[in-house]
Amino acid sequence: MRSFTYERARTPAEAAASAMRKPDAKFIAGGTNLLDLMKLEIETPAHLIDVNGLALDKIESTQEGGLRIGALVRNTDLAADARVRRDYGVLSRALLAGASGQLRNMATTAGNLLQRTRCPYFYDTNQSCNKRKPGSGCAAIGGFSRQHAVVGASEACIATHPSDMAVAMRALDATVETVQPDGATRTIPIAEFYRLPGDTPHIETTLMPGELITAVTLPKPVGGKQIYRKVRDRASYAFALVSVAAIVQRDGTGRVALGGVAHKPWRVEAAETQMPRGAKAVAAQLLADARPTRENAFKLALAERTLGAVLAEAKG
């Protein structure tokens, strides 16, 4: 770990301005991801801006009938919120499928969205990794890639985004609210928030330098059966091989997003028109451009089968 300076920001705008001013600054929220990465010198910020005191820890109703979730709301609190459990069950379930109780007590909404990949080569600084060190190559391609992306990957990076929460957020059409270093605020639909790796896998979102997430808003509840199904080798405390976030209406229409298959939560709205026709048809479109590796080709069948089980459960 490199030595770093530390400050406690007082307002969101100040935090963003400071992040722009100080070279190599990073925000720190729960620290459950950032600190681990700093210890291994995968992240080497020179300056940390602690955002825990910014009073962004409330869950409020919006005028549109949705919910505004502060960036610092802990994963545990979000999952337990009565409104979330009632109206956005897929979110609560996704959160509870992630990490462990202790970690969720620390982990925040913004931190969860921005957690970094679990690609093992990203974690080993002796290995080439375009995400960690742009231009150095990608050791996962041709290496151990069982966990990696099957769709939307590039020649430069085949990592997945590990968040469960983000998959549910994507299915719910959440919006990310931010404040920029100049004090301006903006909203980014979650569909536009994450980037595919392309040639720049180290740039993972459309956030600008210094931009701070202040909240995530959920639109008015859409009802339906809300299911989050996470598939993994052990029963708990493991990242998804494949996960499915689904909202299924009585008539069989709805939405699905996949986790564990791409550099971002994977949703193809056009594929959802196939939902009444069943999992095969949906999966065929969702994963139409899939290019798996030899080690992770099973994810295609797994995604389809899991989707099938989820749709069957929604019907039942």
Add this chain to the structure above:
Amino acid sequence: MRFETPATINPIDQLKVVGKPADRIDGPLKTTGTARYAYEHHEGVSNPAYGYVIGSAIAKGRIAGMDFSAAKSAPGVRAIVTADNAGKLGKGDRNTAKLLGGPDIEHYHQAIALVVADTFEQARAAAELVRVDYVRTDGAFDLAAVKDIAKPRPVFGGPADTAVGDFADAFAAAPVQLDANYTTPDQAHAMMEPHASIAAWNGDKLTLWTSNQMIAWGVGEVAKTLDIPKENVRLISPFIGGGFGSKLFVRSDALLAALGARATGRPVKVALPRPFVFNNTTHRPATIQRIRIGAARDGKISAIGHEEWSGNLPGGRPEGAVAQTRLLYAGANRMTATRLAVLNLPEGNAMRAPGEASGMMALEIAVDEMAERLAMDPIEFRIINDTQVDPEKPERPFSQRRLTECLRTGAERFGWNKRNPQPGRVGDGRWLVGIGVAAAFRNNLLTKSAARVRLDNNGVVTVETDMTDIGTGSYTIIAQTAAEMMGVPMEKVVVRLGDSTFPVSSGSGGQWGGNNSTAGVYAACVKLREAVAQKLGFNSAEAEFADGEVRSGNRRVPLAQAAGDSGLGAEDGIEYGDIDKKYQQSTFGAHFVEVGVDTATAEIRVRRMLAVCAAGRILNPKTARSQVIGAMTMGVGAALMEELVVDERAGFFVNHDLAGYEVPVHADIPHQDMIFLDETDPMSSPMKAKGVAELGICGVAAAVANAVYNATGVRVRDYPITLDKLLEEMPDVG
């Protein structure tokens, strides 16, 4: 005390304290955080410096150059130790690769330097500033690719190969045959406490607080590596946060702490960071196994053959996976073969029942497959081929062998008769359900062990032995043994372990610790009883030690009185004659497992487990049970998830942390049950006990595999059994 003939009645048979489910006496220390682990002996040293290990970034080759300029001038840095400046170093007999490498590199993350600084953070930050240039050379990293050039290699004191009768002919002639290949992956111990040490020099004397299972081995290895007399090395290891074989040997943390302390003139603390543990230390090597079984239609095995291939660094040993096949089932024509290839992966070595754990993973699937070919119940097939003598040397009977009783007892308790022998037929909601069985087998090893006991004038008995407690319950069973022998309650016994100034014990490993270390304490107590009797004027053969008194006839004297002001001490140990040559000593069991396999995703979840064990006298059913259920859990790990993934290009284990190397969590183990058969084995020691812990892992993985087969009809022969290996053959879902 020499143990040469079967044990007769002795004070242990009273079973007033021994055999009782006493709580672990180290339990409160551990749950309150007051048990000091290796890295935490703050009171032992003042003003320590901290070392951070640098590991090789390549698997094979050499260091062309190292640039320390930035690191040397980093804040707080006191010294940087490398092979260049460490002085001449030897290598311990039990280490395969050097603990401090360079310029030649033998494996990935082999330690090549230690940066010592005033704080841990400074040492870690400075270590990142060291620049190393490497020249890579090609290595062999893929066992399958080098299998055909592997060479015979003996292991664990046995031969590489054995042959009885004419295997080839008998197998060819057998009306029912099985010829199948199985693989087990490299596995990591994944104990909670990483390897850690504090070293302090006082003149030319070195004290090492370290986390080590085998104190006397450790002293010898440290002395040899540093080329100093053994007398100048003291090892202290009272608590160990899990070892599972990875701490049988001195590792880089200990050597580098010693070198760092010598370089700085200060005590130095070194703990291996988690990602280091996997490639810097040892692991269980992967195996490829071929098993052939031929049987008559009545199920009697006529030919059984087991071949093993594994790889290791030059000078390393094979896994030893064929050991149990020499002993477990009858059959007139037999062969086993052990082949070892050179691989340039990190060092393979002992882990959780080395040999049998891997061998049983394969053999007990093969037996299940064979039973199916014979259209026979797999329990009956095992029973038909049970033997009371060593099948390779029929003149050697087993000292005790109750495999059949284990199988039958377990079948009854588990509800085996409800199993549908047709696979893939039992459903429960979204789950396909299956039941599997496997035999459990692990040898009982006799090895000498000594102790010192002291009685004081309060009637307190203090036991000192360099035995270790790696979470097993050694403290407790040793206290029970001394209490039984001296006729005092456990509260009157103080047990001190894990210090090389104490008499040399068996140490902990190979499930030999329990029986041998308590037998050593027994021997010392026999001597102390004699001293007490003599002092008090009793005939030692007649004296009874009970309730804190010594009694004979009408005379009773408080035990404490014998101690006087100066106390009374005795030291002795147990040594064995050739009783284990005349009688084969092994432990037996049966594992039963029920799994559910998700119809859609093929996720495998264990639903319930049962082990029945016959392992001599159970000294403490509570600690023994903990050992067995822990081992069963490890077996589930081996079956379903544990795998060090080899990057065959760069030659290292990729998933080198506890997020990537999965072991079972609580949610994976919903229900475990276990039964000990009531047994004593007078051939094993005066304790009539045997090893028990590792028995609990041997066979579990195969029972899981067999249950998965019973649930799905998909036979997976390559561990771990993950859902991707089942998916293609799972039934269609809507």
